[in-house]
Every structure is written in C-alpha cells, then in structure tokens.
Amino acid sequence: MSETQGVTITKTGQAGAFGGEILTVNFGPHHPSTHGVLRLIVDLDGEQIRGIKPVIGYLHTGIEKQMEALRWQQGVVVTDRHDYLSPPINNLAYALAVEKLMGVEVPPRAQVLRVIMSELTRLSSHLVWMGTSGLELGAMSMLMYCFRERDTILDMNEEISGFRMHTSYIRPGGVFADATPRFLEMLDKFIGTMPGHVDEYENLLTMNPIWRSRTIGIGRLSPEDAKVLGASGPMIRGSGIAWDLRKTMPYSGYETYDFEVATSNDCDCYGRYLVRMKEMRESVKILRQALDRLPDGPVNVDDRKMLPPPREELETSMEAVIHHFKLFTEGYSVPAGDVYVAVESGRGENGCYVVSDGTHKPRRVKFRSASFVNLQALERMALNHMVADMIAIIGTADAVLGDVDR
Amino acid sequence: MIADTLIIDRGVSAGDAWITVPSESVRDALSGLRSEGYRLMTFLTCVDHLADASRGGAPGEGLRPAAAQGGPPPVDDFPKRFEIVYQLRNLESREQLRVRAFIGGDPPKIDSVQDMFPPANWDERETYDLFGIVFNGHPDLTRILMPDDWVGHPLRRDYPVGGETVEFSQEHEKWQTAPEDA
Numbered sequence: 001m002s003e004t005q006g007v008t009i010t011k012t013g014q015a016g017a018f019g020g021e022i023l024t025v026n027f028g029p030h031h032p033s034t035h036g037v038l039r040l041i042v043d044l045d046g047e048q049i050r051g052i053k054p055v056i057g058y059l060h061t062g063i064e065k066q067m068e069a070l071r072w073q074q075g076v077v078v079t080d081r082h083d084y085l086s087p088p089i090n091n092l093a094y095a096l097a098v099e100k101l102m103g104v105e106v107p108p109r110a111q112v113l114r115v116i117m118s119e120l121t122r123l124s125s126h127l128v129w130m131g132t133s134g135l136e137l138g139a140m141s142m143l144m145y146c147f148r149e150r151d152t153i154l155d156m157n158e159e160i161s162g163f164r165m166h167t168s169y170i171r172p173g174g175v176f177a178d179a180t181p182r183f184l185e186m187l188d189k190f191i192g193t194m195p196g197h198v199d200e201y202e203n204l205l206t207m208n209p210i211w212r213s214r215t216i217g218i219g220r221l222s223p224e225d226a227k228v229l230g231a232s233g234p235m236i237r238g239s240g241i242a243w244d245l246r247k248t249m250p251y252s253g254y255e256t257y258d259f260e261v262a263t264s265n266d267c268d269c270y271g272r273y274l275v276r277m278k279e280m281r282e283s284v285k286i287l288r289q290a291l292d293r294l295p296d297g298p299v300n301v302d303d304r305k306m307l308p309p310p311r312e313e314l315e316t317s318m319e320a321v322i323h324h325f326k327l328f329t330e331g332y333s334v335p336a337g338d339v340y341v342a343v344e345s346g347r348g349e350n351g352c353y354v355v356s357d358g359t360h361k362p363r364r365v366k367f368r369s370a371s372f373v374n375l376q377a378l379e380r381m382a383l384n385h386m387v388a389d390m391i392a393i394i395g396t397a398d399a400v401l402g403d404v405d406r
Numbered sequence: 407m408i409a410d411t412l413i414i415d416r417g418v419s420a421g422d423a424w425i426t427v428p429s430e431s432v433r434d435a436l437s438g439l440r441s442e443g444y445r446l447m448t449f450l451t452c453v454d455h456l457a458d459a460s461r462g463g464a465p466g467e468g469l470r471p472a473a474a475q476g477g478p479p480p481v482d483d484f485p486k487r488f489e490i491v492y493q494l495r496n497l498e499s500r501e502q503l504r505v506r507a508f509i510g511g512d513p514p515k516i517d518s519v520q521d522m523f524p525p526a527n528w529d530e531r532e533t534y535d536l537f538g539i540v541f542n543g544h545p546d547l548t549r550i551l552m553p554d555d556w557v558g559h560p561l562r563r564d565y566p567v568g569g570e571t572v573e574f575s576q577e578h579e580k581w582q583t584a585p586e587d588a
Contacts, residue, residue: 057551064536065560069567100420227497230446230525248500336460339420340493340504342448353493355453357460364561368449368493373525405551 016045029058035132035394036401038375047386052379056372059405067365071331072098072172075362079352080166082367083403085125088117089345091170093352094365096251097341098172101334101356104306110174110299111253116187116290117160117169118252118343119283123194124153125346126276126283130201133273133395137214139205149197152190159183173307174300187291194284202277215269219381219393222267229377232370233348234279235397238272240265245344252343257286272396306332331360340368347371347398367406371399408438424504429490432507433517436492440522444494444503447523450530452537453489456563486510488539492519492526509539518544536561 012024022045029039037058043051063082067075079094080087092114099106106114127146134142154164160183161167161176169176205211221231226239236243244261246254262278264271300307308327309320336358342351348370355364374397381397382390412435415426427435486508494503509516518541520527530541531550538559541547549556558565 057549057553060551062560065565065567068563103420227446228524230448230523243497337419338453338491338504339422340448340502349448351448353449353451353491357458359459363455363458364451364453366449366451372528376525376528 011043011051016050017048018046020046022050029055035399038394038399038401038404040390042387042390044387047388049382049385049387049390052382052390054375054378056375056401056404059401061402061406063406064365064367067362069361071360072334072362073327073331075365076168076171077166079367080168081402082406083345083347083350083369083371083400084165085128085400086121086345086347086350087166087168088114088121088170089343089350090352090367091168092118092252093341093343093350093367094354095170095172096343097339097352097354098334100339100341101337101354102172102306103335104173104301104303106174106301107298108253108295109178109297112290112294113175113179113299114170114252115254115257116179116287116294117167117175119286119290120153120156120187122346123280123283124150126280127153129276129346129395129398133392133398134205134211136391136395138210139208142201142204145197145200145204149194152186156183156186156190159186173303174298178299179294184291184294187287191284191288191291195281198277198280198284205273206277212270214389214392215273215396216266218269218385218389219396220268221377221381225377225380229380230373231348231377232373233344233346233398234262234272234275235348235374235377237261237263238275238396239267240271245342245349249342251341257289259286269392269396333358333360334362342368345370347400347403348374367403369403369406371397371401371403372406375399375404408435408442412438419504422502422504424506426506426508429486429507429509429516432490432492432505433519433522435505436494436519437522439494439503439505443496443498444501446495446497447519447526447529448493448495448502449491450493450519450523450526450533451491452533452539452561453491454537454561454563455487455489488514488537490516490533490539513538513540515540515542517542518547520544535559538562 011022014022016022022043025042025044027040029037039055041053063078066078076091079090083090127150131143131146157167158164161169221239223239223241226236242261242263247261259282262275264274304323308324313320334356336356338355340353342349351368353366357363381393412427413425488509490507492505530544533539534547535549535552
C-alpha cells in the first residue's frame with residue numbers, strides 16, 4: 001500500500017470491480033469491535049476489502065523502558081500489565097528468564113503452582129475472548145455465561161495473591177505465597193464444574209447456524225502462511241500445525257502432564273474457535289493433574305540474596321534484617337548475559353528476552369508478544385472479505401492491544 | 407552451518423546458542439541460515455550498549471565479561487554501541503539460534519531482512535521507532551508505536567525516563583513538535 005517512506009498511499013478513486021470506486025475508510029481507534037484501540041485504514045470496493053493497514057501504538061506505555069529503570073524484582077509488577085488478560089503467564093516468562101540467567105531452579109511445589117496459575121489464566125483469557133467475540137457476532141448471551149466463570153477464576157486469583165487481575169503472583173525465585181486451603185477447595189470445585197460449562201458454550205455455538213455462517217470459510221490462513229508469518233497459539237493450531245510451546249519446548253514441567261495439543265484443519269475462524277474450545281477442556285485436564293500431584297514443601301528458593309527472609313525471622317536474626325535491608329534498597333544483581341524464554345499464553349508465544357550487564361537493573365527487556373506478530377497476518381486473512389467478516393477475523397485473531405503496543 | 411568467514415564470534419549464553427556476524431553481511435548470513443532450516447524469525451530487536459561496563463575488549467566482539475579482558479573497560483569509547491539481535495528458530499528440529507550484529511554511526515544503518523522473514527517487517531519498524539536504527543531497503547520505515555511527530559528514540563539509553571516528557575505538560579511543544587528540518 002505504501003510506496004514512499006512515511007506516506008500512506010490509499011487506493012481511493014481507483015475503479016472497483018463492481019462499477020464503483022474504491023473508498024478508503026478509517027476504522028477506530030475507538031471502535032468497540034476492535035478490542036481496544038486498534039485503528040485500521042481499509043480500502044473498500046463496495047463492501048469488499050481490497051487493502052487493510054493496521055495502525056497501532058495508541059496503547060503504547062513504554063513498558064520496556066520502564067523495566068530498565070526498575071530493579072529485577074520490581075519488574076514483575078510491570079510485566080503484569082502488557083498482556084492484561086494473562087498476567088501470570090507474563091510473570092512466568094520474565095521469572096523463567098531471570099532464573100535462567102541466575103541458574104536458579106525453583107522447588108517442585110512452586111513449579112506446580114505456576115502451572116495451575118498458567119492454566120487458570122489461559123482459561124480466563126479464552127473466556128474473555130469467547131464472550132467478546134460472541135458478542136460481536138450476535139451471540140449476546142455468551143458474555144454473561146463466560147464472565148460468570150471468569151469471575152470464579154478472578155476470585156481464586158484474589159484468594160491466592162490478593163489481587164483479582166494484576167496478580168504479580170509468579171516472581172523470580174518462586175511464587176508470592178503458598179496456596180491457601182480455601183484456594184485448593186475453590187480450585188477443586190471449579191475443576192468439577194468447568195467441563196459442564198464448556199459443554200454449555202458448545203451447545204450454544206458449535207452447531208448454531210448463525211455462528212457457523214459467520215465463521216466457516218472466513219479468514220482463511222493456510223498452514224504455509226501461518227508458518228511464514230510467524231503466527232503462534234490458536235492462530236497456527238487453527239491452521240492444522242500442532243505447535244504448542246508446552247509440548248514442543250516444554251518449561252515448568254509441562255512435559256510430565258498428559259494433555260493433547262488442540263488443532264483444527266479448518267484454517268478459518270471456526271477452526272480457531274474449535275481450537276480454543278478444545279484447549280479449555282485440556283486446561284481443565286492439566287489443572288486436575290496438577291492439583292492431584294501438588295507436592296508439599298517450600299514455594300520459594302532458599303536464597304536470602306534473592307528473596308526476602310520470612311517475617312518472623314526479622315525479629316530474631318540480625319542477618320535477616322541485613323538481607324532484608326539490602327534487598328529492598330539495592331536489590332540483587334544478575335550475572336551478565338542474555339537469554340530468551342518463550343511460554344505459551346492464551347494468544348501464542350509470549351517471549352521475554354532479557355539482557356543483563358551484571359548490575360541490579362536489566363540492561364534491556366524485550367517482550368516478544370504473540371498479538372504483535374499475529375496481527376500482521378490480518379491483511380492476509382481479511383483480503384476480499386466483507387467488512388462484517390473483518391470483525392470476526394479481528395475477533396478470532398484475539399489481539400490484546402496492550403500486548404501489541406506494550 | 408554458514409561459512410566461517412561470516413562468523414566473527416560464537417558462544418552459548420545461559421543455554422542459548424548465538425553467533426556474531428559482520429553487520430555489512432547480515433543478509434548473506436541470514437539467508438544462509440534460512441536455507442538451512444531456520445525459517446522463522448521469532449523476534450528482532452536492538453540492545454543499546456552505551457557505557458556498558460560488562461563489556462570489555464574491542465566493541466563488536468560479542469559478550470565478554472570485563473574481568474576476563476584485564477584493564478578498565480571502555481566507558482564512552484564504544485563506536486558500535488547498538489547490537490541488533492535476530493532470534494531464529496528451526497520449526498522442524500526445534501533448534502534456536504541468536505544472531506548478533508554490532509553497528510554504530512549516526513544514524514546507525516543496517517540492511518533490512520523483512521523480505522526473507524515477513525514478521526521482521528513490524529519488528530524493524532519498532533526498532534527504528536524506539537532506537538533510531540535505519541533499515542536499508544525497508545518499504546515503509548515509519549514510526550509504529552510512538553506518534554508520527556515524536557522527536558527522539560525512547561529506548562536509547564541516553565533518552566531520559568520520566569521527567570517532563572509527558573504529553574499535555576507545559577513543555578509539550580518542545581517534546582512533541584518536530585524540528586523544522588525533520
């Protein structure tokens with residue numbers, strides 16, 4: 001579309017295929033169906049899309065710059081906020097990267113708690129996707145059903161970390177706190193009821209003729225395109241490629257869980273919908289296994305140079321007071337080097353590239369966000385579709401704009 | 407593996423394999439790696455090594471602890487301060503490789519690779535926007551995250567954090583308005 005630097009060349013005025021002229025229309029950034037503040041410059045021939053150019057950056061908050069100004073343990077709080085629908089998974093990517101640079105291995109109980117939180121997050125992220133995408137395509141009641149279950153997950157977040165959304169629960173060296181008995185009870189109840197709820201959603205949508213006609217054959221992304229464009233998550237699995245980082249490059253002990261990678265050969269919006277539905281069921285399976293095997297023991301590494309001492313020690317041990325003071329004034333330093341760690345979030349490959357220069361603050365933290373890369377496939381998917389289909393395609397690409405713009 | 411003449415340095419950092427290539431032949435190196443199966447570019451980014459005390463020796467020779475080099479590390483004498491990082495992945499063998507290239511100059515320039523690796527298109531725009539790296543041959547090298555009339559490149563280490571740089575602040579004209587010759 002653009003031939004010269006910095007100038008957007010539109011096709012306005014060119015002859016269209018139906019006897020009319022091509023018209024360039026601006027969508028957003030405040031359009032409710034664009035999931036935040038995505039702006040699109042669309043060339044329309046009648047109602048067909050002939051060109052589409054996403055304009056992003058309206059939610060840029062300089063998170064990577066902020067990370068450089070914060071100490072290693074403070075950065076966790078910022079990671080919560082880029083992909084705001086899956087904070088614990090963002091925490092996990094950052095924590096794993098820092099731990100890898102420091103050569104630290106977290107205790108088994110912390111590993112399992114991390115898996116539990118990751119899967120709960122994946123469920124809540126998919127539920128938000130399901131509710132809002134349903135809403136956009138005319139299935140208004142989906143929002144009520146999905147947010148009902150999501151609220152249970154937020155209650156659990158609150159129980160285990162004190163926060164409903166930005167939990168900062170997973171941190172370098174372990175997790176914030178041990179699971180309470182009430183949390184485990186809530187989780188057990190949730191695992192029991194969730195498969196029934198997924199059945200409910202499927203009853204409403206999977207064979208629903210309106211839903212099917214809005215999604216089948218819409219937004220095709222061939223397996224080759226998905227690979228070349230670097231798509232990840234439900235975008236690549238919806239195109240029939242079984243690429244899931246939990247299986248292909250396992251982390252946090254995912255290789256020991258028994259679950260299937262959800263794929264669909266439909267390569268369209270409906271395929272991506274089926275993948276997310278299957279993934280919700282698989283997540284519940286993983287949660288059940290994790291809850292059954294949850295071992296006893298500490299949830300943090302036993303390293304006073306990295307994590308603060310327990311509160312009760314501060315009253316009896318001078319050394320503990322010194323460690324506490326050093327940690328909260330200076331922080332800890334990480335050996336020089338760089339590392340890239342990728343984890344699977346609800347949207348795809350959520351990576352964290354960390355460069356340390358050996359000081360108590362990172363030299364550079366780069367978030368490789370799945371939404372940013374997946375959104376580049378939008379033009380490929382939406383070309384020659386109707387405007388209304390574009391809404392379905394944006395919906396199933398599931399881009400979170402906080403994640404795109406960081 | 408690609409020709410040895412294209413590799414300046416190689417090593418492993420925290421379990422991740424990496425190589426350093428000369429910045430002028432980055433396209434040769436990456437197209438060689440691409441034909442070997444590293445078809446996916448996970449991400450492309452830049453690291454600003456302005457006054458990086460952890461790096462000793464001649465700039466552009468990769469990561470080396472300052473202690474191993476002996477003598478004081480160069481602080482401001484770092485002509486190649488920008489490190490461009492390409493993270494490649496082979497989807498079949500699941501191997502990963504990080505390719506580095508060091509560049510300097512004002513503006514720092516390097517060849518674009520977005521025709522070989524489509525996801526690099528937006529990554530290069532982002533790197534231009536936030537670091538001011540010019541990618542030769544990129545079809546649409548414009549700002550992507552910051553506003554089009556923004557002055558400066560925020561992720562450079564000499565760009566201040568916070569302060570008066572907020573939009574709608576009293577000095578907003580100074581920060582928001584492009585100079586005449588921009």
